[in-house]
Amino acid sequence: MSNPAEGTRTLVIERVFPHPPEKLWRALTESPLLAQWMMNNDFEPVVGRKFQFRAEPMPNWNGVVDCEVLIVDPLQRLSYNWGVGGAESGLQWVVLWTLTPAEGGTHVRMEQSGFRPDQQAAYQGANYGWQKFFDGLERVLGGGVG
Amino acid sequence: MVFFVKPANANPAFRALADPTRRAIFEELTRRGEQTVHALTRYAGVSQPAVSKHLTVLKRAKLVRHRHEGRETHYRAQPDALAPMVDWLNLYGAFWRDRFDQLENLLKRMEP
Numbered sequence: 001m002s003n004p005a006e007g008t009r010t011l012v013i014e015r016v017f018p019h020p021p022e023k024l025w026r027a028l029t030e031s032p033l034l035a036q037w038m039m040n041n042d043f044e045p046v047v048g049r050k051f052q053f054r055a056e057p058m059p060n061w062n063g064v065v066d067c068e069v070l071i072v073d074p075l076q077r078l079s080y081n082w083g084v085g086g087a088e089s090g091l092q093w094v095v096l097w098t099l100t101p102a103e104g105g106t107h108v109r110m111e112q113s114g115f116r117p118d119q120q121a122a123y124q125g126a127n128y129g130w131q132k133f134f135d136g137l138e139r140v141l142g143g144g145v146g
Numbered sequence: 147m148v149f150f151v152k153p154a155n156a157n158p159a160f161r162a163l164a165d166p167t168r169r170a171i172f173e174e175l176t177r178r179g180e181q182t183v184h185a186l187t188r189y190a191g192v193s194q195p196a197v198s199k200h201l202t203v204l205k206r207a208k209l210v211r212h213r214h215e216g217r218e219t220h221y222r223a224q225p226d227a228l229a230p231m232v233d234w235l236n237l238y239g240a241f242w243r244d245r246f247d248q249l250e251n252l253l254k255r256m257e258p
Contacts, residue, residue, distance in 0.1 A: 013242040019253045027252055037248035108249075110242055 011112040018105040021075045028078055028097055039065070045072045051080075075099060082112065159227055162207035167192060168200045172209055175223035182218045 029045040039053040057063035071079035082093040100107040208227040
């Protein structure tokens with residue numbers, strides 16, 4: 001779940017799917033397909049495009065994820081901001097999808113990282129790396145971070 | 147099923163610890179136990195008013211507690227306040243694994 005190279009805490013999920021990258025790319029970037037496995041959305045694969053994922057509202061969450069497309073690198077990389085709870089008081093992450101051809105299919109890596117934009121400089125440039133902090137956190141709490 | 151963190155719960159801890167000086171102070175308290183503002187000031191290498199300000203933010207996030215003894219104020223870490231951050235990691239992990247499963251189902255249904 002961590003990415004020591006960047007010195008920041010990152011949530012990483014990886015899986016090899018027995019399908020070609022072209023098909024994965026469609027599932028990731030065509031709005032109606034994306035809706036079938038993620039959430040309803042008005043996504044378009046255009047850098048700078050603001051869009052939303054919308055789910056059923058629930059307590060403490062209005063069901064909206066505010067996003068902006070950051071990277072569109074066809075068949076290889078896709079990235080967008082991921083904001084929950086509004087611009088002022090909410091939390092901001094960056095989601096990065098990386099597709100790599102693998103034997104018999106495509107290796108898919110999803111990486112979710114970051115904080116509010118105004119905090120990124122602070123924590124990325126910090127002497128006390130986020131990774132180190134979370135290592136301490138795991139120690140303090142006696143593990144439990146999957 | 148969509149899993150989401152409750153931002154209202156995790157936010158104060160995330161914000162308080164996004165600052166490197168505050169993180170350093172908090173780490174020092176978890177490593178070495180209770181300390182005075184003076185000791186923390188020597189450790190942090192910034193002015194005492196600055197340290198006091200940082201401690202106030204940590205206190206508001208419930209990451210530290212304080213007590214007065216004579217003219218000194220002693221602070222100690224409250225690591226339980228980190229629980230919402232751990233929840234965040236666990237919940238989002240579950241969320242994405244669930245999405246991956248649904249993606250896999252969709253890929254099976256799609257034309258080759």
